[in-house]
Each structure stands twice: as C-alpha cells, then as structure tokens.
Amino acid sequence: MEHNEELVSIVIDKFKAGQSKAKIEESLMNEGWFPEDIERAIAHIKKSALRQLPILAPFLKYMDSLEEAAADLSLGKQILIMVGVGIFVLLIGVGLYVRFDPLNTKTKGDGIPVSSQTSPLMPEEIVVTQPSEQPTTTVSP
Numbered sequence: 001m002e003h004n005e006e007l008v009s010i011v012i013d014k015f016k017a018g019q020s021k022a023k024i025e026e027s028l029m030n031e032g033w034f035p036e037d038i039e040r041a042i043a044h045i046k047k048s049a050l051r052q053l054p055i056l057a058p059f060l061k062y063m064d065s066l067e068e069a070a071a072d073l074s075l076g077k078q079i080l081i082m083v084g085v086g087i088f089v090l091l092i093g094v095g096l097y098v099r100f101d102p103l104n105t106k107t108k109g110d111g112i113p114v115s116s117q118t119s120p121l122m123p124e125e126i127v128v129t130q131p132s133e134q135p136t137t138t139v140s141p
Contacts, residue, residue, distance in 0.1 A: 003037075003040045003041050008045060011024060011045060012045060024038075
C-alpha cells in the first residue's frame with residue numbers, strides 16, 4: 001500500500017495541531033486530495049505508531065518477514081500450506097472433542113447416561129420410563 005509522504009507530513013502536522021480525524025479529512029478533501037489517498041496516509045501513520053510500541057514492534061517485524069517470505073512462494077505452495085494448516089486445526093478440534101466429550105456421548109460409571117433427573121433445576125413432576133416402556137408420573141415431595 002503506497003502512501004504520499006507529503007500528505008503523511010500534512011496529516012501529522014494537523015494531528016499535532018489538535019485537529020480531529022474528521023476535520024483533517026474534510027480540510028484535505030477541500031484542498032483537492034482524494035479520500036483514498038487520505039485514508040492510506042492515516043493508515044500509514046497508525047501502522048508507524050504501532051511499530052513504536054515496545055511489545056508490538058518485534059511481533060510486527062516478524063509478521064512483515066513472514067509476509068515477504070509468503071510473497072516469494074508460488075500459488076501452489078501457498079495453497080498446500082493453507083490445506084496443511086486446515087487439516088492441523090481440524091485434527092486438534094477432533095482431538096479436543098474426543099477428549100472432552102461435549103455432547104455427553106460417553107456413559108458414566110454403570111453404563112447409564114447422565115440425565116436431567118440429577119439436575120438441581122428438575123421440575124415438580126418427572127416422567128420415569130420403566131423397562132416396560134410405559135411412562136409413569138411421580139410427584140416429588
């Protein structure tokens with residue numbers, strides 16, 4: 001993303017003078033600058049400011065190096081890497097699903113799945129299914 005150094009300098013001066021972003025954009029458009037150029041200049045200023053933060057600076061530098069390395073890769077290699085990352089994420093998801101069993105598909109202890117009857121929010125009447133499959137209604141005391 002290219003930016004105009006002259007415009008960046010003007011925007012910085014206006015920010016230092018205490019003008020708001022909206023006012024700067026309005027005044028620059030009145031001076032004949034294109035909105036896209038103004039947005040590019042402001043984005044460049046924001047990116048430069050982030051690069052000066054001690055915690056983010058090394059991370060952003062590393063991300064830039066990755067971006068440059070990715071630009072040198074062919075489209076086929078980029079697709080292969082993305083498919084590999086997708087498969088890795090899928091495998092992690094399946095592993096976590098199997099490990100933590102969020103849908104309670106495994107049974108607990110004696111082979112009886114955990115039911116709503118053990119819930120502290122159970123209703124006054126509970127329908128209990130007998131082995132003969134005939135529901136009966138019982139009233140809780």
